[in-house]
Amino acid sequence: MPQHLTLLLDCPVVIVAIFVCGIGGTFQYGYSVSVMTSPSAFIKDLVNKTCVQRYGVFLEQWQVSLIWSFTVSIFCIGGLLGSLLAGSLTSTLGRKKCLLINNFVAIFGAVLMLLSKRVMSFEMIMTGRFLYGINSGIGISAHTMYLTECAPKRLRGMVGVTVATFVSLGKFIGQLLGISELLGTEKEWPWLLGFNGFTALFQLLILPFLPESPSFLLLVRGDHQASDKALKRLRGDVDYSNEVEEMLEEKAALQSIPNHSVLELIQNRTVIWQLLTIIVTFTALQLCGINAVYFYSFDVLRAAGIPENKLAYAALGTGLCELSISVASFIIIESTGKKVLMFRGYMGMSAILILLTITLYLQHHVSWMPYCSMVLIFIFIFFFASGPAATTVALPGEILTQSFKSAGYTLGGTINWTGLFVLGMLFPILVEKLDNFCFLLFLFFCLICGAHVRFNMPETKNRTALEIAAEFEKMHCKGGASKQNNPTEGELCRIKTNETKL
Template identity: 40%
Template sequence: MNTHIHKFLNETWSSRYQKELSPDLLTFLWSVIASIFSLGGLCGALIGGSMAIRLGRKGALLMNNVIAILASILMGISFPTGLFELLIAGRFLIGINSGIGLCVQPLYIGEFAPKHLRGGLAMGTSIFLTGGILTGQIIGLRELLGGEKHWPLLLSSSCIPALAQLLFLPWFPESPRYLLIDRGDELSCAKALKRFHGSSEYRREMEDIQRECFALDGEKPKKPWQLFTDRGVRWQLITVIVMTMGQQLSGINAIYFYATYVFQQAGIMAEKIPYVTLGTGVCECLTALSCGLLIDYVGRRCLIIGGYLLMTLWCTVLTFSLTYQELYSWVPYMSMTCVFAFILSFGLGPGGITNTLTAELFVQSSRPAAYMIAGTVSWISFFTVGMLFPFIVNGLKQYCFVVFLLECFFVAAFIFLIIPETKNKSFLEIKKEFHKLNFGRNARKKDTELFERRQLQDEFLKISA
């Protein structure tokens, strides 16, 4: 599709100014179109948490669909109107839509899910994200919507899931935790829990939310900058920043960059490579589904540490295989295997569990701000990788994977030493796990205060019952 957009830019410029578009200016316009998405994603991440607090989780998602539809319209009409500026504006808006969605959707799912199923349900974000990537790869083939005549339709197709969500989401309840803790609406919270968990199972979840509400003692949702000065969430915040940066800087972009070269070296014809590349999308979907099935049985720590360690292994093997690519006829196939193995390892651990842990490490008052910080770090890292990656590859060649294997290993070590297992634990129990890390010597005094508060809390719940 790159070729078609380049042709569109050239033709639009020529008809508008009666002169050819210079190669440097063409490169600049293409770079703006490609990178403006990341800028939009950053803006979306910065406002997503505030929207979730003011409009509610469900209200923020509904409003976000309006942005997606507007973006689709702008990108779709850019070609017939001959205005490439509309394509840039549409890419920026769809970036905002993505930034808000990746902030609010896991927040919503993480808050209504029961703790024994929270991991699997939270993985829904990654499952449908990878499914969307695969769908885009399929409909982007030149036989479908990737041809010269149909690429505006391909860009406009992003309105389809937005319209579907506008149609179905109003029938779903608001987040029960948001209703009780943020709004103080116990009746609506109970109704929402009955819808989500059934009339016979909702009481246990209701008690858990009431405990968290009592522990927060009317604490208002925090701003992102307040988390940086709150000692009670210091290590949770450090953990989220390290995991988010680790996910973006893990080398997944380098793998996709080298995939075409690896496939060519394995003897696959250039015109067949787009079809082989579909295999990478299938790998991501399969691992996201596998991770969703395993996360509540195996646990978060095992999957994410294992994923990073496997990525470290494949980076090592790929560095050697790319270095000795031409020595033996079987080495290109080894490189090809490493590409798919790396993608499988990424999807099984860092690709899916990072968002899940972001939801679990914070209580209600800190969670939206934590997602804003995580989203901001993620989009800045994504943009930075996009800007610096070509220089890293040109300078280090295949040895760039040495940098990525070290990064993967150190993130795995950090998670092993710092992050507790969160499987089947309430948000308050997870907060208690970080208590000693956050307060050190003062932990014993804080433990006494928490014990006294817990006793009052249990007495209050007995009276309420």
């Protein structure tokens, strides 16, 4: 058994926290992203029936499509709002309490979903999707912060991967429950959309028994006793004195420095490379082409000869592939390192995008080419799940010190949701104009992010935020700043976090 897995098994409370936070955290995001495909025809029918019953108007196809697109896209608007709220909520309420309160948003949204068909109201589905978006936007940040702060330093990368694992699990469960043998039927589809409420209820019942983040208690609340008590519950009989010393060192460095806003993070020159890393990696996460690959997977599977009524079952393979690779990354990340996995992922995805463009272009000319495309799709998902998906979401909490963490997660979440919304609006146009060659646009973002990770980002494995900040300074400060007449600029190459006040 790998050493890091053995260490994790020595912390059973951390294992419980991983599952409880995941099922009511990023699972909600993954589930909401994938669940709308199966009941789309039933929801469009409800839109038409509602308008006929209420107004006596039978909508045209383009009008139904417009309402449907808005219903799907409003999830991103709610997610953006949630990510903007996450920073202040996690800083003022605490990570655990923020997660607890966030569950009520999902439960209320689920109630609207369950009642929408009974009362003939598609507006309730829109409102429920908006609330699910808020829940997911807050949940991604709060879930990631809570887990990475509860995990031992040596296991932080491994625990961080579980954030992406539950996204993949949510996508797969959404696909699975959506098949016609389960909840993807005309009678049961409201229960399919309301499933988020049950996972939120599960977290609401179990999470109160877990401790608050020790890092938050000590560095933000200044409660040494509560932090020590939380660490004792999370670590058990393991010696955690070194962790306490590192947190006290960071507390001393951050003495009298309040949590910074996103604007202050953007304006602060001492964390410019951490800021650029967050911007580049979170932008590439949405624009790396994974959504395009999933979109084309149905065409590829159809061209490979899979019957139309079996496509949904075949597509389950893509979700299962992403989930399996994410679980495997959970085991190898501590031995491989986050930087290596991210760089290999983007370079591998770049190569596959080129090959996939070629095979899709030739699939109507060569009979066996669709099978090559199918293999490439699964390889692409492998590189995505083991690289960007496994490493990006938890990155702000590792490369930023405590006073910047909330702002970093807010910025990352904002970029993520904005990218998802823009891609959802523009992707159909890109496909129509560029067809298979749209992959070359995503190739650009993969190459840019891969190069940035290779040359501008240090390894984060087994390092504290202060040590990582020192590595950033070592990589990018060439000594020129120390020659400036302005003392503040001359101090930019020193990692004294208490000098980061604006």
